[in-house]
Structure formats: structure tokens, C-alpha cells
Amino acid sequence: MDSLVKKICAGDVRLASRLIRDIEDKLPEAKAKIKKLYAYTGKSFIIGITGAPGAGKSTLTDALIAALRKKNKTVGVLAVDPTSPFTGGAILGDRIRMQRHAEDAGVFVRSLATRGALGGLSHAAGDAIHVMEAMGKDIIIVETVGIGQQEIDIINHAHSVVVVLVPGMGDEIQTMKAGLMEIADVFVVNKANRPGTNQLQTELASMLNLASKNGKGWQPPIVMVGDAFEPGAFAEKIAELERKIEEHHKYLIESGKLTERMHRKAMTEINDALSACLLEPVMLELASTGELDSFAEKIKSRKADPYTVAEEIAKNYFIRQDKK
């Protein structure tokens, strides 16, 4: 076994975090490292936590970590926060809620910035999950950036998706909309001590009731989580949430849906890898030779159209590859 692979599989946090960084920074050697690591991935159970900014994703993640650690499960967490479109900088603040686990060797929390990705994750998320899988984490929690209605890349990476809602975000039409409301395996109504809670619960229940008549199978449960500052009641609700996630995991296995989801995940991985292996190097080369600018000039002055340009670029690329 390669020494890097050996160390990461043995749980080396420094090397793992550095590799995740190499992936984020798109260093060419990162791909080679993931190739070697890949055979040791795919054994963890992956939970996605998603919802609006400030809905309580990090706090729920922290509480889930605590619950899972009580059962001696090792946990990896990927927490995504937004990158500035203007400066490229980011505040990665999800960790604040999880710092009580910082010294626990069974917990590895790594923050990721979106770096321009629009689906609620980072382009590095898929491979960062692979790194944590190779480390042997039993459970990996992926906390998305705060999202709206449509940033649902998480479904291509997680086995079970928890959608966190809070009361007071609109009328019942919101629960009818496509996108976010369709992807939940488990709903959490968080801050369920606030006004509007009953209305949200009713609307969700009736939305789910309608959906369940269309098909059989998993009926997403709704977990009502109240005030995080009432430790006893809060812990009970977190235990319920953890139970529901576990039930969903069992359902996936028993119904054969797990294979379906794994297939979807593999398709996403092919798509991402194609883009990393073909599109990115081509763009880099075109930029470094100045061809990109001259193509842009041609398109600007209507001497060429983008499709013809793309075909020409692709043809030249494959001719060069053939010669190699």
C-alpha cells in the first residue's frame, strides 16, 4: 500500500486535511492521490444537512455528533460556508458550534468554502468525502451552505438528506414548490417554540400526505425540535432525529434504494471527473497560450459562434492527445 494511503487510512488528520486542501486548490497531484485512495472509500454512511442560513444546521450537526459519539461511532464533518464573489475570501463559521468536539480524536471537522459552486456545496466536497471515507469514519455529516429553494447538489452525495426548516418563512404555497421540499428524507422543523410552528407543521404534513398517495415507500418523517437552550428536551429531540435517520438508512438497504442512490452518485462522480480531467486542463491551456482571448474576440465580433469554437477546441485537443 502507498505510504500516503496507509497513513490516511490509519486516520492521519494532518495529511487528510492537506489532501482536501490540494483538492480545493485543484493541484494536479491531488487527482493522482485520490486515484490511489479510491479503493478504500465507500464504506461510510453519509448524512446531508441542508436548509436556509441561520436555520440551525450547525447546531443540529453538533448535537448529532454528540449523539453518535455516545454510540461510539466515529464522525467526519464537512461544513460548507460561502465564498465572496468579490474577494474570494470566506468566513468559515460553522465550526463555532462544534468546537466542544475539537479534542475528540473520533471527530474530524473540516470547513470548506464554496469557491463559486452554486449547488450548496463545494467542488471539492465529493473528494473530501472520499478522504474521510478512507479514514474509516463510520458517519460523515455534510452540512451545506445556507440554501434557498434549488441548491440541492447534496442529493448526489448523501445517503440520507435532512432538510431543516424554521417557522415564519412564507405560506403553504412554499411547501408545494419543487426543489428543496422534494429532497428531504427527514424534515426537521427547528426552533419549534416560535410563532408559526403549528402552521408549518400542518402544511408540511398535508404536503407529505398528498405526496404519499402518489407512491409507496418512504414517508419522510417530521421531527419538531424546540429550544436548544433547554438541554433535556433538546437532547430527546436529537435522539428522535438520529433514530429517524437510522430508520431511513435501514429502509434504503432493505428496499434496494441504496443501490439506486449509489448509481446516481457514481454518475455524478463521472461527470465531475470528466470536467476535472478534460474541461479544466483545456481551459487552463487555452488561457496560458492566449487562445482563449482570441476565441473570445472572434465571438465578440461575430466572426465565429461559440459552438463552432467549442468543436474546434475539442477537435484540436483530441488530435494533440492522439499524437502524444
Add this chain to the structure above:
Amino acid sequence: MPERKIRVMVAKPGLDGHDRGARVLARCFRDAGFEVVYTGCHQTPEQIASAAIQEDVDLVGLSCLSGAHRALFPKVVQLLREKGASDITVIGGGIIPEQDFPMLYEAGIKAIFTPGASLDSIVEWIKTNIKPH
């Protein structure tokens, strides 16, 4: 070409809830194009060192206004060394009397910024002195 992004951590060790300065700095680092992990207040040196390694940061900026910097700052440096992460630079700031500077430098703190230091000067120091891992 692929380019390393500077990752920094802003942390407040010890029993000190005065985090306005730390937050202003975190925001200013964000605007300088860094990725900034903020851990919040009341952190033990152990939590800070461990988080810095998990996050693979290039730099840890410690803020302390309680007077406990003589004990807490060197401890963070020491823990990073013990964990094989001596390449993570540690700088400090806050209410720090000048007579404490020598012992902090001696302990491995690479720079100290006190009230009056401009945000630009801190960002400039980082850009000059930190080469991303």
C-alpha cells in the same frame, strides 16, 4: 494556474468574551481574500491547536484581552509543535504590555499587534510572511 489560497484561523483562548476585535479581524481577512476559520470565544489551547490542524490553516491569530496571554499564547505554540505542526505560524494581539513581547517572541509567537495597529498592517504582514503550505 492552480493557486494556493491562504487559510487562517482566528481564535480567542481562555476566559475572555470580548470578541469584537477578533470579529473585525476575521471580516478584514475575508476581505483580503483569505479563507478564515473562526472558532469563537472561550477556547482552550488544546481546542485551538487541534482545530488548526483539522482545518490545515497556515496561520493562527490569537486574540486575548484578559491578561492571560503569557500562559495561553505559548501553550498553543507548544501544542502545535508536539502535534508535528510547527509549520503553522502563530501571531497574537490584544492588550499586551510591551515588556511581555520578548517572552512571547521567545516562545515562538511570530508577531504581536496591539491596539492602534491598522488592519492593513496586519494583512500586509500576513501577505509578506505567510507562504501557504
